[in-house]
Amino acid sequence: MCPVSSRPEVTMAQRKRQLVADELTEAALQLLALKGFDTVTIDEIAASAGVSKRTFFRYFASKEDVVVQFLAGMGADMRAQLADRTAEEPPSAALRRAVWVAMAACADHSDRALRVVQLILRTPALHARFLEHQARWRDDLAEELTRHRAPGREDDLYPRMAAGMALTAFDAVLHRWSDSDGAEDPAGLIDQAFAVIAPALDAG
Amino acid sequence: MCPVSSRPEVTMAQRKRQLVADELTEAALQLLALKGFDTVTIDEIAASAGVSKRTFFRYFASKEDVVVQFLAGMGADMRAQLADRTAEEPPSAALRRAVWVAMAACADHSDRALRVVQLILRTPALHARFLEHQARWRDDLAEELTRHRAPGREDDLYPRMAAGMALTAFDAVLHRWSDSDGAEDPAGLIDQAFAVIAPALDAG
DNA sequence: TTCATGCTTGACACTCAGTGACACGAGGGG
DNA sequence: CCCCTCGTGTCACTGAGTGTCAAGCATGAA
Structure with missing residues (x-):
């Protein structure tokens, strides 16, 4: 299946998921480096990545997790x-x-x-x-x-x-x-x- | 001053403060060992020690702190x-x-x-x-x-x-x-x- | 005794982290 | 065309942690 895909074993959904995760990581690192860890809220990170707070927690267990997973x-x-x-x-x-x-x-x-x-x-x-x-x-x-x-x-x-x-x-x-x-x-x-x-x- | 006290340099207020801290530590260790870390709330610990939640945070920075300070x-x-x-x-x-x-x-x-x-x-x-x-x-x-x-x-x-x-x-x-x-x-x-x-x- | 002072506390309100429940919409297969 | 599933947003809720303020209590001076 998926004969033309560059990554035969990777489904569309998985790539989408990776995309959102990358977006969140990017937004988080940007904001945290800029404003410091404590003053940035998860709502800000999620909004900056274009998703809801609830979705953030479907990808990362905590605010620390985004950084450390990196x-x-x-x-x-x-x-x-x-x-x-x-x-x-x-x-x-x-x-x-x-x-x-x-x-x-x-x-x-x-x-x-x-x-x-x-x-x-x-x-x-x-x-x-x-x-x-x-x-x-x-x-x-x-x-x-x-x-x-x-x-x-x-x-x-x-x-x-x-x-x-x-x-x-x-x-x-x-x-x-x-x-x-x-x-x-x-x-x-x-x-x-x-x-x-x-x-x-x-x-x- | 305080000629009969065993600890001449320790004021009454300090001893009272130590007493509350000990009471909180005792209550916390008791409850945490019994019910596990996540299921015990700080309100429970404070109530068990006979103080308010607000007072708990005047002695310890977090729930982790009570245990680790020990x-x-x-x-x-x-x-x-x-x-x-x-x-x-x-x-x-x-x-x-x-x-x-x-x-x-x-x-x-x-x-x-x-x-x-x-x-x-x-x-x-x-x-x-x-x-x-x-x-x-x-x-x-x-x-x-x-x-x-x-x-x-x-x-x-x-x-x-x-x-x-x-x-x-x-x-x-x-x-x-x-x-x-x-x-x-x-x-x-x-x-x-x-x-x-x-x-x-x-x-x- | 009385008043002033400073420290500790409880009460209240608030923000934010983190979770559970549910409904909605898109894509995929029958 | 329908159904099924998966990801997401919304809402509501608990609990951590903090700021504020007023009341209580000890101490010390008058």
Whole structure:
């Protein structure tokens, strides 16, 4: 079915849905960056995107969600990257690559991503939600590390600690990148951060 | 003034204020543990403590705040402990003591604290707020570590990374302690966690 | 004792987040 | 042409959180 469509598996309704979601995200980021998180109401965002408040909540669970979803893909990226070649590498290299793809996603659209990251880090409500996402990423990474773990030590703390250290690195890099307005090089910062934690990652 | 009072510097009004705060915390923890976080309204908590909703918000900023404030003192404890003798010890030992005092505060009132921790870790809204607190603790610890840092490397990532690793250890221990219903020994878990990160902490 | 002062509280009204219910219209298939 | 479904808007409602104001109560001075 749909023989002429460029995306055979994507129906018309799905594309329409994606369109509305993009419109809402666009309107939200625009308004939030302009007026600050607290002073913008959801009614404003919805009106600016040309839909009703009720429709906004059919796409996003909360005002925080619009912003944080924008970075949510990074979690899946990291896990996929980690799952890919973990067995062949020392943990520090595998985790370094995982963090790298997440930061690369930022650096790619650095104009847009930088403003979003700065907004998140400066807004307590957004920061809290973002940290919650990171906690899920950590669980995912830990699970992935456990999969490739030597048998007999399934209950030790290493996977969770290693995942936590990697995300600590990610967080430190993200803060520095944000504070420098994108001036500092993410790759260099990642190298610095992983130079600190590598002795612990590869000793386990 | 107040020659017979046990706390000469504490006025009557302050003690009354503390009393109301305790009453609210008590009522909140009771109700939240019983009925779950979402189904309890602030009106209920306030009524249960014998005050009005408006008064609740004069003591706590939100429903999350009542619960999370209960553990907020740990941050100051950790920083104080770290500030105390950092210069004389390797970072792993100093940070280990800092994490230890925080966990000890939990283990002391294990009955009460365990239920609060489990409530926090299982409730997304509370978990998010708790992680925000942890982020502040990390900044504090990093600042404290920077103070005792060799000159010439003020801008490197080590302090932030070291603080992050210590809190990663704290978090892992807290989760295991919570998941085991308090059965696992916090001290032993801390030792395990710090055995993982010590190579990184003391190499910097 | 009496009055002035300052702090805490309750009552009320309001905005905004978030949800449930329902009706309407467009597109797709019979 | 009809029906069925899905997305949306409207409306109404609960609950979080805040501003305002007046009343109550403690303290301290006269």
